[in-house]
Amino acid sequence: MTAPHVVVAVVIAAASLACASQSPHRGYEYMPDMARSVPYDTFAPNPVTRNGITQQMPVAGTIPRGFLPLHYSGTAADAERAGRELFNPNAHTPTTIGQGRRLYETFCLVCHGVSGDGDGPLVPMIPNPPAYSSERVRSMPAGHLFHVITYGSGRMPSYASQIPANDRWLIVGYVDTLRTRRPEAQR
Ligand code: HEC
Structure with a gap:
């Protein structure tokens, strides 16, 4: 049986040979697959694909799972169209309101x-937003509110x-309670 100090000496000798700093040759690579990726790298050229690049565009007409495309722009006309076409998918329950x-x-x-x-702590530094109890905001359909959060106004x-689509709808549900429970006199 080999004495333990001989084993240690051989391991140290092998390790120092592997890392010889002046040698023009690479050290011995143990398990090279771990260091060198077998698949093509995302941004590397690719001889297999038709356009020569590795990362491809998604196939036309496909959408990521869970993503609902919106066919609107940020204009006032589209905000009104969203008001006619989009509806809050969440019921008003204590959970969704919370x-x-x-x-x-x-x-x-x-x-x-x-x-x-319209009196949040930032207000002296930003233009005064309208109260939700104002005539304009109170008469907005839920889809229009969703459009405001999605595209700005x-x-x-x-x-x-910053806010995923369903979270925007949850906010719409809460803003609904703010704008409807307030009598006009409290503006
Ligand atoms: C950085 C400040 C700021 C934040 C944060 C903000 N708003 Fe506003 N909001 C404004 C201002 C300013 C206006 C008035 C815009 C104008 O008329 O030019 C406004 C207008 C609105 C309007 C009326 C839009 C219209 O077309 O009349 C609604 C509804 C609204 N905001 C909802 C929200 C909701 C919901 C959130 C949270 C997701 C939010 N806002 C976050 C500043 C803000």
Whole structure:
């Protein structure tokens, strides 16, 4: 049986040979597949595909799972069309209202205020948003509200990149409760 110190010496000798810094040759590669990727790298040229690149566009007409395409632009006319065509997929229940409220408090409250009166803490620094109890916002169909959050409106920016579509609908549900339970006199 080999003495343990001989084994240690052989391992150290092998390791130092593998890393000789001045040698023009590569060290011995143990399991090269681990270091060198067998598949083509995402941005590498590719001799197999027709256009010579590895990362391909999705096939025309396909959509990612769970993604609902919206065929609107950010114009006022499309905001009104969204009001006619889009409907909140969530029922008004204590759960959905509670979820919408948390999202509203995260994304909208800073400007629109706790009760949607347009008096959030940021207001001296940004233009005064309209109260949700105003005639214009109260008469917006839910789909129009969804369009405002998705594409922005006037000086209000789009929130589509921060808030996924169903979360936007949950916010619409909560804004519904803010704008309808308030009598006009409280503006
Ligand atoms: C950075 C501040 C800011 C945030 C955050 C913000 N808004 Fe606004 N919002 C505004 C301003 C300013 C206006 C007025 C825009 C105008 O008329 O030019 C506005 C307008 C609106 C309107 C009326 C749009 C119209 O066409 O009359 C609605 C509805 C609205 N916001 C909902 C929301 C909701 C819901 C959220 C959260 C997802 C939100 N806003 C987040 C600043 C903000």
